[in-house]
Amino acid sequence: MENIDGLGNKATNSFSEYFKNKDQLSEAISILNLLDIEIIKNDNRSLNESILFTGTLSELSRDRAKDLAKKKGFKIASNVSSKLNYLVYGEKPGSKLKKAQELKVRTLTEKEFLELIN
Known part of the structure; x- marks a missing residue:
């Protein structure tokens, strides 16, 4: 539980x-x-991993990206921390990308995110 x-x-x-x-x-x-x-069985390895989106995504809306991530078992994070598993970034990601890189959080482009969930 x-x-x-x-x-x-x-x-x-x-x-x-x-x-x-x-x-x-x-x-x-x-x-x-x-x-x-x-x-519903969730056999995805992403279960309980956290993900955060930043910047402007080109292929998906932010809400659609979050929905896809949730369906794959990800928890949607609200900020960057050392406990964050993935930061997906689009155009103009701002300070979240820099902070994620400093904390050695795995960063993904939108394309890499789509490959990860498919």
């Missing part, structure tokens, strides 16, 4: 404690069996 974005330790521990009770687990399974749930 620690891979679920936005789910912290407190919630994870609460779920674990709740489902230790066999009656509660059995009831939850019964309810889930009534639902028509599609299981």
